[in-house]
Amino acid sequence: MRFLITLTLLCALVPLPSFGHAWLKLKIATTEYAPYTSTEMQHDGYINHIIADAFLETGVVVEFVSMSWEDALEAAKSGEYDAVSYGNFVRAREDEFFHSEPITAESLVFYVNKNAGPENWRELSDLSEHKMGVTDGYLYNDELASYIQAGSNIVKNSDDDTNLRALIQGDIDVFPIDELTGWYLLERDYSNAERNKVMAIKPFISTVTTHLLIPKGQSDSQLILALFNKGLESLTLEGKLTRFKRLLKEGYYQHPQKKVNFDRR
Structure with missing residues (x-):
């Protein structure tokens, strides 16, 4: 109970998003599955853009490291990475990973x-x-x-x-x-x-539904899950998830040199 109270207070008091004032940096294992995740796309892909911005809403910055799907899961379970981007909801995986709130529904x-x-x-x-x-x-x-x-x-x-x-x-x-x-x-x-x-x-x-996967058994797993869910909720309320999907359809992630109105609603 004390942990949950501390977690709630921390989530409420985290700094405003700023790369210059980040209080936590996370390493996230990712894979090559365009357009969701790809090192060849702007922001490392559509889903990774959402994940990075959701964490930034809570003052957390992330680094994505690309590898095979199997390696990503194993490296996260062993504690080498803080999370895996991304996974569909699979009930059998719940013994080893927390699923975040849904990022998208396809x-x-x-x-x-x-x-x-x-x-x-x-x-x-x-x-x-x-x-x-x-x-x-x-x-x-x-x-x-x-x-x-x-x-x-x-x-x-x-x-x-x-x-x-x-x-x-x-x-x-x-x-x-x-x-x-x-x-x-x-x-x-x-x-x-x-x-x-x-x-x-x-x-x-x-x-x-797509989710950030956070390995269970790590000391800060529940904190990372709560921070991400809080940031994702903020993006949803601000209408950014809809805008990110529109950007994908207009070619922004595939062709970052293409001029689009990133901030329009």
Whole structure:
């Protein structure tokens, strides 16, 4: 109880955001999964921009260090890093990590080949006559994961880009991916003619929430979680999360030289 009272008071009294007056610096392990996280993008990607600004709201600055997903999780658990950016909500991970409040909520959808894929679906069994590409190692929801494991129409590929290429070429008919990632990859790597060969269909499969992952068992884990959640709440109330999403759609993170009105509401 004393710890919680101290934590609450500390969160209420933290300094105003300023790089020059930061009272705490954190190291966060991150991965290459554009547009959410990427060393090749402005602010290390869309999600990392939100994370850095949320911490800055509480007078905390962060340093992102990029590595593989598996290394990021292990390094954070061993205490080398204060958090991992980012992870979808996975209940099985709660034994080892705190999930922050949701940073974003994204739709997991089916992209289809316009000529060969279905126009819509209601049950996964509706897709049994269509070749479905999936990305090896991706964590799908339980229902879709069970369907993939049992299905005879499944084609596994190593990454999302390979699946999108296969979808455009007609080697597969259907591909589940979160809608924002699908949009970003299609905009980044494909021509208008290629993009016109695919589309997202309704309904969406599920809603996926993104989170900062803070390893449990560290002395300051709950403090870091509380600070981040407080800063994230401030960004939400200020309308900045909506603005950051708009900036992504306008190409700011991909092309930082592009002139956009960063501060408009």
